[in-house]
Amino acid sequence: MLMSIILTGDRPTGKLHLGHYVGSLKSRVELQEKHEQYVMIADLQAMTDNNADIISTNILEVMKDYISIGLNPDKTTFLLQSAIPELTELTFYYMNLVTLGRLERNPTVKTEIQQKNYENSLPMGFLCYPVSQAADITIFQADFVPVGNDQIPMIEQTNEIVRKFSATYGEGIVKEAKAVLSNTQRLVGIDGKAKASKSLGNAIILSDSxxxxxxxxxxxxxxxxxxxxxxxxxxxxxxxxxxxxxxxxxxxxxxxxxxxxxxxxxxxxxxxxxxxxxxxxxxxxxxxxxNALNDADMKNILLSGTKKAREVAVRTMKNVRSAMKINFFEQH
Amino acid sequence: MLMSIILTGDRPTGKLHLGHYVGSLKSRVELQEKHEQYVMIADLQAMTDNNADIISTNILEVMKDYISIGLNPDKTTFLLQSAIPELTELTFYYMNLVTLGRLERNPTVKTEIQQKNYENSLPMGFLCYPVSQAADITIFQADFVPVGNDQIPMIEQTNEIVRKFSATYGEGIVKEAKAVLSNTQRLVGIDGKAKASKSLGNAIILSDSxxxxxxxxxxxxxxxxxxxxxxxxxxxxxxxxxxxxxxxxxxxxxxxxxxxxxxxxxxxxxxxxxxxxxxxxxxxxxxxxxNALNDADMKNILLSGTKKAREVAVRTMKNVRSAMKINFFEQH
Missing domain, CATH: 1.10.240.10 (Tyrosyl-Transfer RNA Synthetase)
Incomplete structure (x- = not known):
């Protein structure tokens, strides 16, 4: 039996909280039993609007959160986005398949641009993060991506890119993914005003005393x-x-x-x-x-998952480059 | 004596013609005597608006043009853009340092967008090619980039990115480059109407009978x-x-x-x-x-130049990743 491939993950911008647990972590613990699950620590995506120190500090904290809530490294593949440069390469190629107009109309991006008050100083990296997400999803040949309602446009964007890629370079190299709606509601913040979020200080952190x-x-x-x-x-x-x-x-x-x-x-x-x-x-x-977890073990788990994931990424990119005919030294 | 580093190149969209000779090839033959010159075949950049078959067919043709007009592989390093994926990675990182507004104001891009009638279907890859050029120039630590008048804004854009990078992640990792104006005018087309261009069919090709x-x-x-x-x-x-x-x-x-x-x-x-x-x-x-040149030799020259260039690119990227603190597995 071929297991479905699932891609999910978090930006390492802080320790995870009960909102994460309810919204995604809980279902990941179930999903790992029946599927091939990749959990990506999205440090590159976090860099579009976060400080590098915060990010690198939080990578192992998030790993500890994962393991302590029951994600099992024998069943789930953990990977660090920045350690798989093939993701940036695929993003680069996908950029030719997306128009500026389409990205500007992406509802998720539109909302986030408003929230962040970018106006005239919108970084290209931020505008293009749906393209980067498309690379994340497709490089691992994900079948399913668990998302909240607000993230559905991102999966649609990914699938549009996939269809454009297939029409331009050939079918079957990258594939469309399905959004799986998380079955639980978002958890509100303790102030009742918004969703629980570490940056708003209204969340109960998994590692709170x-x-x-x-x-x-x-x-x-x-x-x-x-x-x-x-x-x-x-x-x-x-x-x-x-x-x-x-x-x-x-x-x-x-x-x-x-x-x-x-x-x-x-x-x-x-x-x-x-x-x-x-x-x-x-x-x-x-x-x-x-409390029983240590940094060295977390690093090793992340490193070995990243190695495994990178092999998949390298294989996909070999096919992508061949389909795009940019494997010059191999083909001539 | 430290030689200055020069980066230049062409998009492999057709055989080179007398306009290329007058505008750039001639001066490259002189520059290779006194500088460390990298000549890049920009096949990835060509992909923003060209067919993959045309591009891969023309890579060796352009190499033959280079060698036959007197570029010397012992003095000039030839490299194939698509075979150095570090360039796409650096482009990805630079995207966080450029705003949409700034790219839309780039005069060179503006003109080319008008010429190509993109309007609402502007591919992101096209809009972002100044960012990709900034990666090309800086990954090889180029001091000088020979350009025509119309390309000066591209070097300014590169240097803005460099300054932003240095301010954000630290000085001395990537450096600003100077534009060197080609000393000869552009050659007009045989129809007198525009500059000589293969696509307009008004150029005398170096390999014409x-x-x-x-x-x-x-x-x-x-x-x-x-x-x-x-x-x-x-x-x-x-x-x-x-x-x-x-x-x-x-x-x-x-x-x-x-x-x-x-x-x-x-x-x-x-x-x-x-x-x-x-x-x-x-x-x-x-x-x-x-006529005395053969494909296999051209491929070998390009391959060995690309290997040499890639070593430089890998070295730069090691420093870039370290400065950006995205070398997690090395630093922890």
Whole structure:
């Protein structure tokens, strides 16, 4: 049986948090059992808008997060984007297959350009990162790419490039990939205002201490009109319930709690204590595994995965160059 | 004594012609005596707007042109752009240092975009070719780049990228280059309408046969009002005189001819016979050398030059990656 190939990954711009867990890490732990999964640490992509020191510091931290939440190097191939220069080469070739107009219309890029206030100082590397992503996905011949809703245009862009490549240079060299929607909602930040994000300081980090987790849970946004315990409370938009939805396993009990809270008589403190305990129970074994990990082992795992992945990349590029007839010294 | 490094080259989109000789090849033959000269066959750049078959067919033809006009592989390093993937890698990194606005304002690119009628279908690879040129120039640590007037903005663009790189990642890794203006004018086409260009079919190719040269000389645009031999004729804009200026060595005699033609009494046929003889004498030894060349030797010269050039490129990239802190496995 041929296993499907999955490509996924993260930008190493900070330690991973519960939002990552809910949005992607959890499903990766399942996916590695049935598929050939590549997890890429996208340090080159991070360089479009991040400091090199931050990036290189976080590569091993992210590796520790991966291993401590249950990704298994025997089942998942970890790779470091910058150590596979073939990715930059394929990006270069793909650039002839994409127009400026098409990139400027890419909805994901458009949104991010607005968020970052680039206006007239938009770096080409940023504008072109969908092209770089197309190279990431296709060089490993990925069948599936797990994404959030907002990333679907990126996969469409990739597949457009693939079709253009195939029409120009021949079929079967690179292939289209399917977006797999992550089955869980994004986790909101503890402030309830946006999605959990390290840069916004509103996320519970997988490697937070017991005390930090407790502090963040007790800072969580609930219902500002729920002043007295006896007041009826709002469940929707209540961060504590959103986190309980994601992490509390006794779903029947959780429904009872929601009903009770809505009716009045259930205090925030009691609820936050329950969530705190739930998260502590969830994170404690992750923290324990994480503390047992060392840098040298992480580096070795990443290095050996990168070597394996690079062999695949080199093989794809050999075919790409041959199809494009830029393998002059081999063909003449 | 440290020799200066010169980078120059051509897109392998057709055999070279007298316009190339006057504009660049002639000076390269002189430059190779005093400098370390790299001549790059820019097949990747040609791919932004040319067919792969045309390009791969012309690589060895251009090599034959180089050798037959007197470029010496012991003195000049020939290299094939596509065989040095480090160039695509450096281009990728430079993309973070250039904004979309800056590339759109590049006068050379602007003109070429208009010429090619790209409008809304501008390929990113085309828009980004100044970034690719910056990689070409800097990866070989070039001090000088011989260019025509219209290419000066490309060198300015390169130097801007270099300054941005140095400010971001550190000084002395890549360096600025100086534009050297070719000392001869561009050669007009035989139709007098534009510069000589293979695609316009108005150029005398270095490997044209005796008969083709003769035909093209006798087709040349002169002075449409110079109907009778006795009529006064216009020297300015007269293609025959422009070619004589470039190739006829007895300059005193040429001045006499111009005066005679202006006054009246000197026929176009007589003048064209003189030019034909001049060009036949110039091209005959080139053709003879060219006929003695074989593909295998050309390939070997290009391969060994490319290997040498690639060593330089790899060395530069090692420093670039280290400065950018994307040499993770070496630094940790």
């Amino acid at each position: 017991e005390e930090e987790i407790r502090r963040k849970v007790f800072e969580m946004y609930t219902d500002p009109n729920h002043i007295h315990v006896s007041d009826p409370g709002k469940v929707e938009g209540n961060v504590v319930f959103e986190y309980l939805d994601a992490f509390y396993e006794d779903k029947n009990h959780l429904e009872d709690l929601k009903a009770h809270y809505a009716k009045g008589g259930l205090g925030d403190v009691k609820l936050k204590k329950l969530l705190n305990q739930t998260l502590q129970d969830f994170i404690a074994p992750i923290r324990e595994r994480r | 005796e008969e083709e040269i003769r035909r093209k000389v006798f087709e040349m645009y002169t002075d449409p009002n110079h109907i009778h031999v006795s009529d006064p004729g216009k020297v300015e804009g007269n293609v025959v005189f422009e070619y004589l200026d470039a190739f006829y060595e007895d300059k005193n005699h040429l001045e006499d001819l111009k005066a005679h033609y202006a006054k009246g009494g000197l026929g176009d046929v007589k003048l064209k016979k003189l030019l034909n003889q001049t060009l036949q004498d110039f091209i005959a030894p080139i053709r003879e050398r060219r």
